[in-house]
Amino acid sequence: EAGVVQSPRYKIIEKKQPVAFWCNPISGHNTLYWYRQNLGQGPELLIRYENEEAVDDSQLPKDRFSAERLKGVDSTLKIQPAELGDSAVYLCASSRARGNQETQYFGPGTRLLVL
């Protein structure tokens, strides 16, 4: 089966500009995650969706970050305006519907550089 698809793979923008990342999860996976990974650190959860509902967005900086998953499939993560500290890799992951121990499958990530 096809894996989690993310685009773009790389993005370079100037500070204060907007940027958006797109994710297509594995077919049939109801749960979708966005993580941010700073250099030398492990990924940190930003938001989790169950179908189209955001069920955990406690770590999402809501002043400049937004996300949507309108039809419960693809998702978009947006930053507006971007700051220098937003430079990181943004990872999308998906898993099947809530179960006892569901494996998360990660995409390759979008590497963002804010100048």
Add this chain to the structure above:
Amino acid sequence: DAKTTQPPSMDCAEGRAANLPCNHSTISGNEYVYWYRQIHSQGPQYIIHGLKNNETNEMASLIITEDRKSSTLILPHATLRDTAVYYCIVRVAGGGADGLTFGKGTHLIIQP
């Protein structure tokens, strides 16, 4: 805060077994131990998980001590492609869809 402690880096010779330790001394009875790895420029990849029994799959073996306060991931015959950052994660049972809490992991370098 991450609930696990791992060495920041390890070396292993190609073809030998790589043994990656993880301490999770505050693990609860209903928490599983998970291992993921992240090869350079890729997303994390699931390896294996276990509760209290030792587990083995096509990628690795997981040995959990009897008191469950530590575990070891074993790659039986390491290859150069196993060079990656390995993350040990504890996760509550029933939290199947919850986000994962990653630490800094162990950077395993396989030497030719």
